[in-house]
Each structure stands twice: as structure tokens, then as C-alpha cells.
Amino acid sequence: MSATLKTRSGRLVELPTPEEDARINAGIAADPDAPELDDAWFARARPASEALPPEVYQGLLAIRRRRGERGPQKAPTKxxxxxxxxxxxxxxxxxxxxxxxxxxxxxxxxxxxxxxxx
Incomplete structure (x- = not known):
């Protein structure tokens, strides 16, 4: 029987077996386009406000929604x-x-x- 994890929302997530986990990790290690992020990568990371041009960052802030907030309807029908x-x-x-x-x-x-x- 595989292990499961219950999330805060009540959903049950089936965890991979050790064999499946080993295959997943081997696939990550073999993919040069998706390296695993290590402590050195996180040490070099910068906030989006510093890494992006100001107009791009402001554009992202303009479309940001709060949790549970719907975006604009394409064609309001109600x-x-x-x-x-x-x-x-x-x-x-x-x-x-x-x-x-x-x-x-x-x-x-x-x-x-x-x-x-x-």
C-alpha cells in the first residue's frame, strides 16, 4: 500500500514509492534543461522587483489578484x-x-x- 498525505483542504495525495522517487530523481538529474535548484542558486536569486525592468514588474503588479478574486470576464453575461x-x-x-x-x-x-x- 502506498503512503498518502492529507492536505489542508482535505485532499489525499498519493506519495511515490521509493522506486518511483528514484526514477523521478534520475530523470531530473538527466535533464540538462531542468537542473535541480541548489543552495548556490538560491543565494544568487533576486526578487522580481530587482531582476525585471520596472515597466514589466509594474505590469505584473497591475494584473495581480488576491486569493479568491476572479479576473475580469471576457464578455460579462450576468x-x-x-x-x-x-x-x-x-x-x-x-x-x-x-x-x-x-x-x-x-x-x-x-x-x-x-x-x-x-
Whole structure:
């Protein structure tokens, strides 16, 4: 049985066996385009703010997002809004799992196809 590691998010990661690990390390050592980084490499490393031209570094900072923050949509197709739902409706849709807001949107579109909203 292979060893596993549980991540903070709860995922189980299967660790390589010693034989697999030896093959991986041999492959790394044999690849001249991907040398293993050693202490000397890290001693020479510099922060991006020093290594890159200022305009490139500023461009990278401009596109940086915080954790969980979505990037801009290519073509925004939805409008952010607030809606108050009854507890029963909210609970029923939330119980269906991720994507429940999209399913509410689909239900409302279906209602519009069969009713005159005016």
C-alpha cells in the first residue's frame, strides 16, 4: 500500500514509492534543461522587483489578484444583484450543491418563457 498525505483542504495525495522517487530523481538529474535548484542558486536569486525592468514588474503588479478574486470576464453575461428568497426556496436550491445560483437563474428564465412579466 502506498503512503498518502492529507492536505489542508482535505485532499489525499498519493506519495511515490521509493522506486518511483528514484526514477523521478534520475530523470531530473538527466535533464540538462531542468537542473535541480541548489543552495548556490538560491543565494544568487533576486526578487522580481530587482531582476525585471520596472515597466514589466509594474505590469505584473497591475494584473495581480488576491486569493479568491476572479479576473475580469471576457464578455460579462450576468448582472450582479441582490434578491431576497424565502428560506424554503433558498434551502432547496443550496441543497443541490455548487451552482445553485445558476440553477435559480435557469428557473427564472424558464418562468419568463411561459409567462408575460408585464
Amino acid at each position: 448582472v450582479a444583484t441582490t434578491i431576497r428568497l424565502s428560506p424554503e426556496v433558498s434551502a432547496a436550491f443550496r441543497a443541490t450543491g455548487p451552482g445553485w445560483q445558476t440553477r435559480i437563474d435557469e428557473a427564472l428564465k424558464d418562468w419568463l418563457r411561459t409567462h408575460d412579466p408585464a
